Ligand SMILES: O=C(O)CCC(=O)C(=O)O
């Protein structure tokens with residue numbers, strides 16, 4: 001059922017350049033999660049309610065696993081176009097190149113992506129001859145990201161008055177209705193003489209999901225964020241990429257579920273400016289998106305209830 005999504009109106013209004021503003025990017029260590037759960041939950045809640053984004057370190061995903069996933073992604077994107085075209089995007093799985101047009105800016109993101117949604121991968125995995133070991137590495141990384149995302153969401157569940165396993169049940173990977181997605185992203189290198197005016201590597205948007213884990217590589221900057229509460233300021237803060245930190249975004253599903261207590265935040269990826277590094281940029285995002293049949297309800301009635309399936313359908317069709 002189609003509803004008029006306020007998120008789309010918000011996004012359409014966010015196409016300007018805005019300004020750049022330094023803000024503190026909170027880094028939260030998860031090392032003591034076993035013994036200091038309440039303290040860490042408090043730190044995450046405070047960062048998330050203030051700004052909607054934060055970084056986690058000591059998160060339990062080994063750097064070697066992150067590097068293996070990036071290596072697999074680079075080998076996939078290095079395939080000839082006609083090979084990648086054997087695995088075309090189908091809903092939120094498979095490969096696409098320059099087809100995502102954000103409602104904010106109306107021009108295609110200057111990137112290609114390959115998405116993995118476990119319930120919808122039939123015929124979409126490259127063969128071992130094309131990219132050796134790809135499926136094993138990526139499935140393993142998806143699982144590690146999912147477990148971490150569920151851990152972080154369980155800390156929010158406590159504060160929202162949900163039981164600790166609430167989000168884990170809502171993101172069940174064994175179900176054919178699973179729709180959480182691991183997305184590999186490749187932003188193209190930019191030739192010296194290219195005119196980039198009006199072009200974005202990724203136009204301003206909020207994520208459709210509950211929580212995003214975003215992995216960036218040192219030296220490949222460009223991500224800028226705008227805290228949910230300060231969206232009107234259009235003052236964007238660059239996030240310095242670091243291999244060991246995961247940048248976390250609250251997405252719109254969780255904003256709805258929390259009656260806006262946890263604001264989603266706008267973010268975007270700029271094209272290299274004059275004198276900036278023009279090489280390729282790779283990133284990986286895990287989107288925790290509740291299974292299709294799950295009803296996203298806001299207790300105080302800020303939003304009408306909607307199934308996660310309808311919600312995602314509408315957001316995806318506004319982008320592709
Ligand atoms: O590549 C990035 O740093 C951001 C990607 C992103 O925001 C997205 O795909 O939703």
Ligand SMILES: [Fe+2]
Pocket residue numbers: 205206207267
């Ligand atoms: Fe995003």
